[in-house]
Amino acid sequence: MGWAGRRIVAAVAAVGVAATAGVIAYRVLAPAEVSTPARGDYPARSVAAPGVTGRLPVAPLIVDGRLRVYAAPRQVYADQPVDGRSRRTPYWSFRRWPASLDAVVTSGTTVVSRWSDGQLVALDARTGRVAWRADGPEPAAERATRRTGTAVVWRPGGLAVSRTADGRHVVVSSGDGEVSAVDLADGGQLWRAAVGSGCREPVGSGSGGRLLTVDDCDGPAVVEFRDAATGVVTARWRPPDAGGELTATLLGCEPDGVGCAALRTAGPGDASAQGWLLGSAEPVQAPVLDGSATELVDGTAVSVVDGVLVGRAAPGGAERWRAEVGPGRVIAVQPGRVHVLTEANELVTLDPTTGERLSGFVLDIGSDGIGWAPGDAYAADGFVVVERLRRPVDPDADDQRYYLTPEALIVAAT
Numbered sequence: 001m002g003w004a005g006r007r008i009v010a011a012v013a014a015v016g017v018a019a020t021a022g023v024i025a026y027r028v029l030a031p032a033e034v035s036t037p038a039r040g041d042y043p044a045r046s047v048a049a050p051g052v053t054g055r056l057p058v059a060p061l062i063v064d065g066r067l068r069v070y071a072a073p074r075q076v077y078a079d080q081p082v083d084g085r086s087r088r089t090p091y092w093s094f095r096r097w098p099a100s101l102d103a104v105v106t107s108g109t110t111v112v113s114r115w116s117d118g119q120l121v122a123l124d125a126r127t128g129r130v131a132w133r134a135d136g137p138e139p140a141a142e143r144a145t146r147r148t149g150t151a152v153v154w155r156p157g158g159l160a161v162s163r164t165a166d167g168r169h170v171v172v173s174s175g176d177g178e179v180s181a182v183d184l185a186d187g188g189q190l191w192r193a194a195v196g197s198g199c200r201e202p203v204g205s206g207s208g209g210r211l212l213t214v215d216d217c218d219g220p221a222v223v224e225f226r227d228a229a230t231g232v233v234t235a236r237w238r239p240p241d242a243g244g245e246l247t248a249t250l251l252g253c254e255p256d257g258v259g260c261a262a263l264r265t266a267g268p269g270d271a272s273a274q275g276w277l278l279g280s281a282e283p284v285q286a287p288v289l290d291g292s293a294t295e296l297v298d299g300t301a302v303s304v305v306d307g308v309l310v311g312r313a314a315p316g317g318a319e320r321w322r323a324e325v326g327p328g329r330v331i332a333v334q335p336g337r338v339h340v341l342t343e344a345n346e347l348v349t350l351d352p353t354t355g356e357r358l359s360g361f362v363l364d365i366g367s368d369g370i371g372w373a374p375g376d377a378y379a380a381d382g383f384v385v386v387e388r389l390r391r392p393v394d395p396d397a398d399d400q401r402y403y404l405t406p407e408a409l410i411v412a413a414t
Contacts, residue, residue: 034095037128042066043091046082048383048413050349050359054085055368055407056385059150063106063125065381067091071104071152076113078125082383083413092128094121102139103156105171107184107256112171114159116142120173122187132187137175140198147399148387148408150376158202163258164229165209172211172228174202179213181231191231200224204250205258208280210234212263214248221246223263223283237282239274243267251275251289252296252314255335255380262289262296262314275301277315288317297333300352304329309340309348311355321355331386332379337414339384341377345370347384349414359414372404385411 045065060068067078070087077093099115106112109125118138122131139158145151158174161184169184179202180192196217203212203223211226215236221244225235239246245268252261263283266273275289289296294303301314307327311320328342337358340348348360363386364370375387388404395402 032097036093038092042126043080048083052365052412053083054411056409057407059148059153061106061153062380064109071101071149103159104153107161134182134187136173136180137178140176154378160204161256162205162228193231203248206260206278220244239265288312288314295330295333297352302338323355331377334379363410
């Protein structure tokens with residue numbers, strides 16, 4: 001073969017190598033989804049005796065009392081049983097590439113995930129199969145989260161489930177300059193609305209089918225109320241004597257975050273936070289909910305005062321009961337339960353209606369001990385999950401120093 005022939009062969013070979021490399025690169029980098037549905041039967045609800053049940057490396061959402069749902073950078077997945085001592089092989093899994101997972105919310109047996117490209121993907125928790133997909137606004141910024149992922153599943157800003165006045169459930173997502181809503185049942189688009197860029201902070205779902213947003217786009221901050229069914233702004237409200245800046249926190253919410261009964265407003269770093277009851281009209285001041293340490297559950301405001309848990313009627317503030325719990329704080333609430341964590345890391349659970357003590361035990365497992373500080377906490381379906389942080393707590397430390405152990409979350413049945 002002559003010199004020219006060898007050049008042709010070399011050129012053909014180079015083209016072949018480039019084509020092969022291109023195919024490999026496409027397979028690796030091209031947008032892709034991997035859905036691995038459940039192979040076994042939907043598990044029975046767990047009925048665990050009160051006590052510590054296990055520890056986990058990442059934060060779960062408890063769904064239907066049967067599954068634990070987790071978030072990873074590009075994956076949402078579930079395991080079971082709920083009272084398993086450690087994380088198990090996934091019951092089902094859903095992955096996307098190259099989008100990253102931004103937030104996860106649940107309602108009934110529907111798990112809704114929001115991704116960095118704005119897409120919403122709803123999964124049937126019973127099977128792990130995709131129920132529907134919908135487009136929404138892209139997140140305004142990349143979510144900052146630590147190893148446990150609590151910001152994605154327990155504080156999913158920009159994604160919420162709401163309920164309309166006629167009882168329909170909707171999924172609301174907000175991004176930079178836009179908010180939109182789809183029907184939870186099928187993902188059908190309900191409405192989209194343009195909003196100010198970077199100056200509206202979604203709060204969540206109030207009672208009467210209304211969405212709440214803090215708006216500081218033009219002048220002092222106000223709370224904006226928007227109809228969940230239509231997206232129409234129905235009212236704008238500002239607490240009397242409020243300063244130029246405003247934060248708002250919803251209280252007394254149902255398990256999936258809908259129908260919240262009250263609102264607490266405060267200025268930045270303001271210790272004298274004010275409580276307000278929500279209805280179909282303007283918020284009504286409720287001093288019984290003042291102060292950041294007070295929670296609302298089943299119509300009762302609860303807080304620890306000098307080692308005593310006190311339950312007061314909301315509205316009105318009349319004392320309903322009191323119970324000795326020792327120094328500590330209300331760390332979480334859920335329908336039918338108030339959870340207090342004492343300074344000795346004992347979890348005490350009481351009935352919010354009567355103050356009756358339902359259970360009490362130290363949050364300890366294995367050789368981990370109780371020399372830790374609580375971080376984020378979550379409660380659902382009779383379970384409580386608490387982050388354990390290394391003392392002294394250093395918020396600027398890396399994850400290895402920040403958390404007590406690699407399995408930093410302790411799970412308990414109450």
